[in-house]
Amino acid sequence: MTQSAAQPLTIAYSPCPNDTFVFDAWAHGRVPGAPAPAVTFADIDITNGMAERGESDVLKVSYAVLPWVLDDYALLPCGGALGRGCGPLVLTREPGAAKDLAGKTVAVPSERSTAYLLFRLWAAAEVPGGVGEIRVLPFHEIMPAVRDGLVDAGLVIHEARFTYQNYGLHSLADMGEHWELTTGLPIPLGAIIAKRSLGAERLRELADAIRTSVRMAWDDPAASRPYVLEHAQEMDPRVADQHIGLYVNEFTADLGEDGYAAVRGLLTRAAAEGLVPPLGPDALEFA
Template identity: 45%
Template structure:
């Protein structure tokens, strides 16, 4: 039986999608999946160091590791109405963004890449901070603005913050395409057959989760950082969709467009040529 180190974040969309692989025995006749559950920027670093066999990463970092990894066509976080938000306190709403002290949830996150496309000067001045610390830091006056991800889009108003820009909507308005946020990459040295099999197993896992089997809710809540149940459901409904089952032509086009724009701005070294399995 082949052992696979499988990286995922503790966010509800990931624990929802991959429950079947990790807890319900999908693929267990051939593979043994060892979960590495960590913050997305930690997973990004693991991928840059080549430490995981298959892992969730930000689409941003995917572009940097394609010599050793390929992007799978299932398990992605991609869609409409799901992008990072730039938020601040009321007194800074009308200030130029590049003049504010702004945080991103990791230099290699897609949120940081989008900030670079939206406002290069703000991106160059941005500091890194774990995503769950950004909103409290703005509220306490330690920061003036931040790019928030995950469930932050549902709860930022609870911190008394206001939205400067929805970077997902900004992307959609400019391109007409859904926004690629994260994806599943697999080491090319696992072999073409293995990666295609895991790609299909992820689809099976998502379809299983949609039936909400016994044990799924407990698994999600165990990693959801005391998140309110209604926020958990909003999170899953927002980030798990048909693109998670299959990127399809539109999803593929969106990822390639994001890479092209990032390369033109110098955020990634070049536009990757071999992104997916062939």
């Protein structure tokens, strides 16, 4: 695979441990034949917006944003985050029930995030009368905002599953648990997309590079550790390891039949509720 030095391949993903673990080998030139990518680190709300504006060749985005970007971007069959037992949580200061959220203010990491889409599907079924104000905050600000009473509840993702007790918070509901119980499918969270204008051959090569990077990380986890911890925002190394163990799995290497079924299931269900535009029949096809 070749890439013009004048036009380096641009990629944007989060500084979270699962992303830095997955992309370490590629970002540091250890994947044979892969171009050296120009990396931008950004929170998921930022990368979702970048995708809608076409600002990078390759991006980690929320699956929920796909209906707005698949005309220009292709979903790559690897590198993303799906799984079981890894869904977003709704946190509150005091123990409670779903009905307690009626009319309340809830902080979310992005209005186009998969977490928020799962939350909306859950709330439609479980919160009579619906919630009140939705406030978008960077995900690392959500737990402090709930703790400090700035919002009534917060929708959290990633390592917050392991650390919310440190803030004295309680898990009101698990969006992933609700999704798995009602569908039997894994939870689709983060997707890797690439510009269709790169061409089918280049897209296949990029997918191969990402798969190789994932496998190299599994084969030698110690090699990625400096990169992971450098960008983990002072995260406890044990939490970083738990984060990687939860979000980097067989679906990261290849979506497979169950992975694609989960993505189609989420977006079809959301479209039926009027939450996202409907997908075309071939929208998820790769290269």
